[in-house]
Amino acid sequence: MDGYELVEDLETGDYSWSAVGVWRKKADDTLWWARDFGCSCNGPWEDMTEADLMSLHSPADFVAFAAACDGVDTPETDAAFREKFRRLVDAKALA
Numbered sequence: 001m002d003g004y005e006l007v008e009d010l011e012t013g014d015y016s017w018s019a020v021g022v023w024r025k026k027a028d029d030t031l032w033w034a035r036d037f038g039c040s041c042n043g044p045w046e047d048m049t050e051a052d053l054m055s056l057h058s059p060a061d062f063v064a065f066a067a068a069c070d071g072v073d074t075p076e077t078d079a080a081f082r083e084k085f086r087r088l089v090d091a092k093a094l095a
Helices: 059-070 075-094
Strands: 004-013 017-025 030-038
Touching: 017 059, 030 059
Parallel strands: none
Antiparallel strands: 004 017, 017 030
């Protein structure tokens, strides 16, 4: 997707998969997130557009993002993803 950089994503499953990802908008350094689902006929983020992204700008946005992470069925990977995301947010807050 032009103008965005995938910062981190979490993908689970094989034939049937789900994913949560965080993007940085290059123009203004804001963070956005999306969730994707599919099967073996396509891969994560293949059909994603800017309209699929949800903002990570307010406390409510972070609550929605955390709920999406809870829906990805791999607790160990989910914890690692949350830690990476927390560090990303902490670094952004300090900038």
